[in-house]
Amino acid sequence: MSAVTTADLLALDRAAQDLLFRAARTANTFTDEPVTDAQVAAIHDLIRYGPTAYNGQPLRVLLLRSPESRARLLPYVSSSNRAKTASAPLVAVLAADLDFHERLPELYPHRPQARDWLADRPSRAEQARFSATLQIGYLLVGVRAAGLAAGPMAGFDAAAVTREFFPDGRHEALLLLNLGHPGPDAWERRLPRLSSEEVVWTL
Amino acid sequence: MSAVTTADLLALDRAAQDLLFRAARTANTFTDEPVTDAQVAAIHDLIRYGPTAYNGQPLRVLLLRSPESRARLLPYVSSSNRAKTASAPLVAVLAADLDFHERLPELYPHRPQARDWLADRPSRAEQARFSATLQIGYLLVGVRAAGLAAGPMAGFDAAAVTREFFPDGRHEALLLLNLGHPGPDAWERRLPRLSSEEVVWTL
Numbered sequence: 258m259s260a261v262t263t264a265d266l267l268a269l270d271r272a273a274q275d276l277l278f279r280a281a282r283t284a285n286t287f288t289d290e291p292v293t294d295a296q297v298a299a300i301h302d303l304i305r306y307g308p309t310a311y312n313g314q315p316l317r318v319l320l321l322r323s324p325e326s327r328a329r330l331l332p333y334v335s336s337s338n339r340a341k342t343a344s345a346p347l348v349a350v351l352a353a354d355l356d357f358h359e360r361l362p363e364l365y366p367h368r369p370q371a372r373d374w375l376a377d378r379p380s381r382a383e384q385a386r387f388s389a390t391l392q393i394g395y396l397l398v399g400v401r402a403a404g405l406a407a408g409p410m411a412g413f414d415a416a417a418v419t420r421e422f423f424p425d426g427r428h429e430a431l432l433l434l435n436l437g438h439p440g441p442d443a444w445e446r447r448l449p450r451l452s453s454e455e456v457v458w459t460l
Numbered sequence: 461m462s463a464v465t466t467a468d469l470l471a472l473d474r475a476a477q478d479l480l481f482r483a484a485r486t487a488n489t490f491t492d493e494p495v496t497d498a499q500v501a502a503i504h505d506l507i508r509y510g511p512t513a514y515n516g517q518p519l520r521v522l523l524l525r526s527p528e529s530r531a532r533l534l535p536y537v538s539s540s541n542r543a544k545t546a547s548a549p550l551v552a553v554l555a556a557d558l559d560f561h562e563r564l565p566e567l568y569p570h571r572p573q574a575r576d577w578l579a580d581r582p583s584r585a586e587q588a589r590f591s592a593t594l595q596i597g598y599l600l601v602g603v604r605a606a607g608l609a610a611g612p613m614a615g616f617d618a619a620a621v622t623r624e625f626f627p628d629g630r631h632e633a634l635l636l637l638n639l640g641h642p643g644p645d646a647w648e649r650r651l652p653r654l655s656s657e658e659v660v661w662t663l
Contacts, residue, residue, distance in 0.1 A: 266502035268607030273476040277601075278509040294662070299469035301656040306481040308600065310614040312651040318660045326663035364652055387614075387634075390590055394597015397511065398480075404471030411513040411590075422663070431590075448515040449567055453504040457521045459497070460529035460625070 284406035287437030292347040300399040307395035309388040315357035316392035319350040335412035345435035352428045353389035408435030487609035490640030495550040503602040510598035512591040518560035519595035522553040538615035548638035556592035611638030
């Protein structure tokens with residue numbers, strides 16, 4: 258099946274397909290054009306409608322805007338990610354609220370007992386990580402929906418970042434995210450993707 | 461900030477915002493209109509461009525098309541999800557390939573040693589779950605991009621489904637997904653969402 262035929266099977270128009278997926282790339286350099294709080298709020302206002310288990314919405318986004326907060330992060334970032342993390346207009350720590358169940362009586366009001374189903378901390382933490390990671394997927398799409406480039410980075414010391422920025426023990430850092438407009442030489446070449454024949458199976 | 465103002469801060473047009481997030485809902489009933497293999501391939505062809513760690517793309521999608529395969533799933537689905545799982549035109553088991561690192565020399569060719577960095581099974585499995593869950597986030601957006609309703613379900617016995625459908629020990633079931641066109645009374649009322657003031661913090 259050609260790419261054109263495949264793209265035409267979707268309800269989403271081609272320009273939006275390109276903006277969110279086909280032409281979108283992980284940026285490695287950024288211009289110094291700022292990313293505003295209003296843009297971040299607009300992105301969240303869009304992606305907050307994505308589904309999560311129990312409607313728990315455990316994702317928390319910590320924006321590191323001050324030079325001091327950025328300096329606290331850098332020692333925990335892998336050497337290959339440090340330069341871009343230092344120069345991105347905005348860096349966010351994406352984290353899970355491991356005690357998200359406390360809000361369930363309000364967020365999942367038709368089953369107020371759901372909070373009690375999640376009383377066990379280890380299994381609740383697993384649920385929190387899972388739903389927050391789903392939300393990070395929505396968030397990366399949302400950053401692109403705002404016309405911005407996203408630079409997700411898994412290469413960092415997550416336990417150390419959790420201790421540094423979430424000493425309450427309630428939150429856990431999952432991913433770092435650079436946000437901005439792509440700068441010079443922002444892109445590596447597009448890496449190969451698996452075909453649906455390789456990853457979609459039928460029984 | 462009003463919803464109209466927020467939506468206007470995005471590059472993505474309002475119709476696409478609605479299709480993917482604002483008007484999209486988790487469907488609880490479906491019509492009997494089928495979901496074709498071509499539609500699933502088109503969805504995957506779009507969302508496969510979403511970023512994953514090491515470009516590892518560990519998500520695998522098992523479509524249960526035969527009545528026999530559906531019958532094998534149903535005993536492991538929570539009672540509240542059983543009726544819709546039995547009646548959806550298509551049900552998928554979304555799983556992580558815990559040995560995704562084997563493909564890295566091809567998928568991440570500029571650092572062929574990445575396969576060896578992931579030699580440790582437990583930490584590799586954690587990476588596989590994380591990236592596959594990100595990809596599930598992209599996939600749920602992609603299902604909506606195809607004009608279909610998605611019904612993600614976390615209420616099932618994941619360990620039993622893994623044993624039933626992936627006896628190789630290489631894959632792990634993460635989520636079930638019903639796909640189709642929404643049927644009568646498909647929607648619960650929209651549950652409340654957290655505001656950006658509640659979940660986006662600044663340092």
